[in-house]
Amino acid sequence: MSRRKPTKGVKHTAGLEMMDRIRIVGGNKLDGVIPISGAKNAALPLMIASLLTSQKLVLNNVPRLADVRQLQLILENHGVDITAQPAPGSDELSGQCLEFSTPVISDTCAPYELVSAMRASFWVIGPLLAREHEARVSLPGGCAIGTRPVDFFLDGLSALGAEIEIDEGYVVAKAPRGGLVGAKLRFPKVSVGATHVVMMAATLARGTTIIENAAQEPEVGNLARCLIAMGAKISGIDSPRLVVEGVESLHGAVFDVLPDRIETGTYAFAVAMTGGNVLLANARPENLRAALDVLELTGVALEEEEGGLRVIASGQRARAVDVETQPFPGFPTDLQAQYMALMTRSTGTAKIRETIFENRFMHVAELARFGAQISVEGQVATVKGVPELQGAQVMATDLRASVSLVIAGLAAKGETIVNRIYHLDRGFERLEDKLSRCGAEINRLRD
Ligand code: UD1
Numbered sequence: 001m002s003r004r005k006p007t008k009g010v011k012h013t014a015g016l017e018m019m020d021r022i023r024i025v026g027g028n029k030l031d032g033v034i035p036i037s038g039a040k041n042a043a044l045p046l047m048i049a050s051l052l053t054s055q056k057l058v059l060n061n062v063p064r065l066a067d068v069r070q071l072q073l074i075l076e077n078h079g080v081d082i083t084a085q086p087a088p089g090s091d092e093l094s095g096q097c098l099e100f101s102t103p104v105i106s107d108t109c110a111p112y113e114l115v116s117a118m119r120a121s122f123w124v125i126g127p128l129l130a131r132e133h134e135a136r137v138s139l140p141g142g143c144a145i146g147t148r149p150v151d152f153f154l155d156g157l158s159a160l161g162a163e164i165e166i167d168e169g170y171v172v173a174k175a176p177r178g179g180l181v182g183a184k185l186r187f188p189k190v191s192v193g194a195t196h197v198v199m200m201a202a203t204l205a206r207g208t209t210i211i212e213n214a215a216q217e218p219e220v221g222n223l224a225r226c227l228i229a230m231g232a233k234i235s236g237i238d239s240p241r242l243v244v245e246g247v248e249s250l251h252g253a254v255f256d257v258l259p260d261r262i263e264t265g266t267y268a269f270a271v272a273m274t275g276g277n278v279l280l281a282n283a284r285p286e287n288l289r290a291a292l293d294v295l296e297l298t299g300v301a302l303e304e305e306e307g308g309l310r311v312i313a314s315g316q317r318a319r320a321v322d323v324e325t326q327p328f329p330g331f332p333t334d335l336q337a338q339y340m341a342l343m344t345r346s347t348g349t350a351k352i353r354e355t356i357f358e359n360r361f362m363h364v365a366e367l368a369r370f371g372a373q374i375s376v377e378g379q380v381a382t383v384k385g386v387p388e389l390q391g392a393q394v395m396a397t398d399l400r401a402s403v404s405l406v407i408a409g410l411a412a413k414g415e416t417i418v419n420r421i422y423h424l425d426r427g428f429e430r431l432e433d434k435l436s437r438c439g440a441e442i443n444r445l446r447d
Contacts, residue, residue: 021447023415024409024415026410039261050101071118129174137171139170160180179205192220275315320350372386391413
């Protein structure tokens, strides 16, 4: 049974930064090197995977982000002991090295106060159920970019034999006697989170699990490779059909968080917007090919170098290119807002279709404050390029939308103030520092 205890550290860690703002004076080109951090969306599931073993999981290249700190609190609540180790290599390029150790799971309940701050924390349900055969996890919160239900998770875990009920806003899941049982299942739609969770749960199930229509995002491959390093038996990695053969137990491992493809794309779009020449150090272009292909069509030169990806742009207005978001390997929804910022100054009209989330155009109203001309009909935004953006007071609405406002501000004439930037701190490490080192006039205002 769940061993309840008082929840510690329930305050949202980003709370202290809630009043911070970012000030940008636009117009400077970007020149230099931007080190790409470890991917938030890879680090979170890897951290959660530490619940699957009683041995040590050591993760290198973990980014210093509010979401990572929040997940640390959640894991500590389950009894995970987390210690920071000296990072190998230079601090700036290698991120943090965190060691996770969970000899005993002390609590199988993930309370509302902790889970509501970040949707991905719901994913603990998979390992808790697999290892402890029970979990009580609050229904999730996270970015307000759509309803984001959890039906695929629950159907997937039910397929593995779990009994599931909803009790006062909590999902209560119990495995059959002897634990979860392998099964064949097919997701009706590609879901990154549901793939992570069912794959983690299946590693300790009896028998073989086949997941059809699995997400192929690089972060899923990163997690699968880490689970294999921990002793899991998984094949079909990077394909839509994952096969997981359950094992008795998993063991410790040392593993590297993959470089962040969304951060890479974000800075590439920023350079496209301002002009300049920037090396995105550690970037892995193969993980964002669709977005880079579009970027080249807009008129940007890209060079793959040993140390990363070089982005060279004239600063002239971009060519307009239509885009539709798709699961990997398609154009990522997490770059849609940033791409829209680039298109606001294009020489033509671009149509941007969002197919993953039904409510992911909140940045449109904010981009309009810069003088952008955007109209939205259903899932399609039509962006008519204007010659110049004007600096403005804007408000960040979600993680990726926030950074689109920064990109617009970098190219706009005059001063921009981005309010409510705690979203940015959830997902972008040292953003102002990385950009100002390349010549941007950008700083944080603390109230
Ligand atoms: C992850 C990423 C997020 C990214 C998204 C899509 C992390 C921490 N977050 O979010 O940055 O934007 O993938 O690439 O990695 N859905 C259902 N039922 C479910 C689960 C999902 O209908 O049970 C729907 C969602 O509402 C959405 C679509 O499936 O329309 C894809 O969502 P999903 O891939 O699950 O997104 P996340 O894993 O939450």
